[in-house]
Amino acid sequence: MVSPHGILLATHIISSSYGEQCSKVCDCLLRHGILSLAQIIRFTELTKESVVNCLRVLFNQNCVQPFSSQREGGFGEAPRIVTQYIVLFDNIIHKLRAPKFMQIVSEELGSDCLNIFHGLIQHGRLSLNRIIERNEQTTGKTDVQVLKESFNRLLNFRFIERCPSPEPFLAPQDNEEPPVKKRGARRGETQEVLTVEQRVLEAATPMESLRFLVDVDFASEEKVEETHAKVTLGKKRKSEAMVPDEDVMGAGEKKEVLWRVNYEEFVRRLRDKACISYVKTRLNDEASIVLSAILELSKNSTVRHKVVESAYLSINAIYDEVIKKDGGIGMDFDHIRASLAQLGCTCSSADGEAYSIDLKGITDKAQSEEVESVVLKRYGREAYRIFRLLSKAGRFLETDKISDDTFVEKKDTLKILYKLWKDDLLDMEKIMLNGGKQVAFLLWRVNKGPLFEKFRDEMYHAALNLRLRIIHEQEQAKEVRL
Amino acid sequence: MSYRGRGGFRGGRGGYGGFRPAKQVSFELFPEIEGLGKAEYSTEHFKLIQWGHEIQKFWKNSPYYVKDSSQQDELRDQQSYIERYSDRKSQATKVTSHLSDYMELGPSYLPAELARGGKKRKRRVKWQVASDLREQDLFEKLLQKDQEQGDKKEDEDEEEDEENIEEEEEYSDEGDYEQGEYFDDDEDDFNKPESDDEGPIYDF
Numbered sequence: 001m002v003s004p005h006g007i008l009l010a011t012h013i014i015s016s017s018y019g020e021q022c023s024k025v026c027d028c029l030l031r032h033g034i035l036s037l038a039q040i041i042r043f044t045e046l047t048k049e050s051v052v053n054c055l056r057v058l059f060n061q062n063c064v065q066p067f068s069s070q071r072e073g074g075f076g077e078a079p080r081i082v083t084q085y086i087v088l089f090d091n092i093i094h095k096l097r098a099p100k101f102m103q104i105v106s107e108e109l110g111s112d113c114l115n116i117f118h119g120l121i122q123h124g125r126l127s128l129n130r131i132i133e134r135n136e137q138t139t140g141k142t143d144v145q146v147l148k149e150s151f152n153r154l155l156n157f158r159f160i161e162r163c164p165s166p167e168p169f170l171a172p173q174d175n176e177e178p179p180v181k182k183r184g185a186r187r188g189e190t191q192e193v194l195t196v197e198q199r200v201l202e203a204a205t206p207m208e209s210l211r212f213l214v215d216v217d218f219a220s221e222e223k224v225e226e227t228h229a230k231v232t233l234g235k236k237r238k239s240e241a242m243v244p245d246e247d248v249m250g251a252g253e254k255k256e257v258l259w260r261v262n263y264e265e266f267v268r269r270l271r272d273k274a275c276i277s278y279v280k281t282r283l284n285d286e287a288s289i290v291l292s293a294i295l296e297l298s299k300n301s302t303v304r305h306k307v308v309e310s311a312y313l314s315i316n317a318i319y320d321e322v323i324k325k326d327g328g329i330g331m332d333f334d335h336i337r338a339s340l341a342q343l344g345c346t347c348s349s350a351d352g353e354a355y356s357i358d359l360k361g362i363t364d365k366a367q368s369e370e371v372e373s374v375v376l377k378r379y380g381r382e383a384y385r386i387f388r389l390l391s392k393a394g395r396f397l398e399t400d401k402i403s404d405d406t407f408v409e410k411k412d413t414l415k416i417l418y419k420l421w422k423d424d425l426l427d428m429e430k431i432m433l434n435g436g437k438q439v440a441f442l443l444w445r446v447n448k449g450p451l452f453e454k455f456r457d458e459m460y461h462a463a464l465n466l467r468l469r470i471i472h473e474q475e476q477a478k479e480v481r482l
Numbered sequence: 483m484s485y486r487g488r489g490g491f492r493g494g495r496g497g498y499g500g501f502r503p504a505k506q507v508s509f510e511l512f513p514e515i516e517g518l519g520k521a522e523y524s525t526e527h528f529k530l531i532q533w534g535h536e537i538q539k540f541w542k543n544s545p546y547y548v549k550d551s552s553q554q555d556e557l558r559d560q561q562s563y564i565e566r567y568s569d570r571k572s573q574a575t576k577v578t579s580h581l582s583d584y585m586e587l588g589p590s591y592l593p594a595e596l597a598r599g600g601k602k603r604k605r606r607v608k609w610q611v612a613s614d615l616r617e618q619d620l621f622e623k624l625l626q627k628d629q630e631q632g633d634k635k636e637d638e639d640e641e642e643d644e645e646n647i648e649e650e651e652e653y654s655d656e657g658d659y660e661q662g663e664y665f666d667d668d669e670d671d672f673n674k675p676e677s678d679d680e681g682p683i684y685d686f
Contacts, residue, residue: 052596119609122544138609255591256586
């Protein structure tokens with residue numbers, strides 16, 4: 001479930017980009033979860049045509065994912081297949097980040113790739129033919145070869161990917177059997193119960209091997225172009241370049257591959273950048289270089305957003321990568337080992353020296369520090385000390401102990417703890433001990449999961465307020481000008 | 483319970499029943515926040531802002547922005563709505579692009595209930611929407627092009643001037659109120675003044 005201000009922010013983004021009706025559909029899906037077309041029409045009270053149009057737009061812009069599933073029929077009826085829709089909240093928020101993604105592409109790959117990327121941001125999904133057509137109109141260049149090269153570069157960097165399937169089939173899950181733990185699970189890795197959204201996304205995403213692969217006949221297309229290039233020039237080349245793409249899929253089937261922005265890659269890059277800069281400020285430069293080398297090596301093997309630990313990497317591979325980095329030339333094996341120890345890597349000496357880094361630990365620490373700095377600003381230095389103590393402890397602590405450890409007077413401690421508890425930053429538990437006299441102990445704890453959720457909600461709230469303010473100021477300026 | 487209302491008459495309890503005039507508090511949409519500090523003006527992220535703005539503008543002017551057609555009709559049905567010349571003109575010149583121009587709507591790209599057997603688009607799709615460019619901007623752009631080319635500039639200027647003159651002529655036409663030099667208001671074609679020597683000619 002999405003947090004309340006998250007919903008408000010998402011609907012605001014959709015309404016300012018795609019209109020009121022789309023934002024109604026979006027709001028409905030965010031609040032109710034998974035809905036079918038009939039249910040959406042009923043809840044939004046719009047006409048069928050409007051809802052269908054809105055869903056088309058939202059689907060094309062990657063905000064909504066349809067899927068089909070089997071539903072039990074009524075008495076005597078066979079189970080039927082229904083199409084339902086699920087909203088992709090993260091992708092809606094990514095629309096705010098679009099300029100940042102464009103900046104990354106522009107810095108890494110240049111203006112030709114940026115133009116293609118810009119088109120994909122604008123339209124959500126495009127086939128290669130439409131990309132070619134758009135590029136001609138917007139830049140005036142008709143050289144298809146150059147465009148295909150830029151396209152390939154974008155693919156190699158994994159900035160774009162194949163679109164997920166428009167209507168994957170979700171097999172009915174047996175909810176009665178509990179998930180079975182696999183034998184020999186690595187480090188307590190259990191088979192998680194995936195949410196419906198995660199299952200839908202998994203079913204929709206193309207296979208990893210296909211995801212960044214252009215059509216197999218891409219290479220043969222180039223040969224066709226080369227032979228014709230000598231004979232014809234200019235416009236005719238474009239139509240010939242277009243024709244092979246359609247005929248690729250064989251007789252009768254004219255489905256073109258659609259391409260879209262690969263948000264995961266950008267999220268991964270920005271997360272890695274944040275981790276590296278955090279390690280740089282917390283530890284030292286050398287550790288940050290080693291970390292960046294490890295992240296570079298494991299970038300293609302990370303699975304979705306769940307990056308808990310990187311795969312095991314041999315010391316040699318790490319060394320090779322470290323040398324390539326700026327400032328990494330002077331480092332030798334001992335330096336690297338020292339940095340790895342500082343980063344808290346686990347070592348396995350199964351096949352030679354191999355290290356794996358706990359990324360989740362680093363991101364957790366960075367996030368905790370952000371939260372602690374907010375507590376410092378809002379509640380003061382003593383509250384900050386108390387909160388930090390609890391955050392590091394990760395378990396319940398009693399009031400007296402907190403007061404002793406942080407050198408804060410007991411009654412002040414109690415006041416601060418109550419204030420933090422009232423604002424949902426702490427969990428509290430009361431324990432009554434029946435000895436000679438009844439004594440009540442109060443235990444306090446920081447619960448990171450709900451806490452980070454709350455802060456995320458506050459950030460969405462702040463973003464929403466800023467956007468509303470900007471729009472307000474722009475409208476004021478318009479009135480003044482008129 | 484039912485006597486509560488009447489109890490209020492006799493100066494009953496608390497605030498029930500008594501209506502005090504509402505206190506008027508000024509409503510501030512964006513109240514000042516203390517201790518926020520002042521932001522420095524910087525152009526560091528200007529490019530990001532520009533890109534964001536361009537994307538928003540593109541979406542607003544594209545078929546992705548789903549407008550409520552019934553709302554527009556309602557506007558027109560209102561009695562106070564007076565159709566302006568500019569409205570008529572904008573409707574004629576606006577080239578409305580459709581979703582099918584940019585998006586695949588066939589059954590292999592969409593779920594069956596959303597798909598539409600689309601006829602292949604034959605017309606030229608506009609990938610760059612210039613609908614919000616004002617005439618001045620267009621004119622400036624043309625001027626820039628001319629400066630580069632040089633020779634064609636004079637011709638185009640003349641054409642522009644001619645067009646302007648024509649427009650001025652059109653706009654300055656005030657109809658019957660502007661009278662030409664030789665227009666005689668008294669002249670009535672149907673009732674010409676009779677010649678002096680003749681009286682009415684009667685044929686008996």
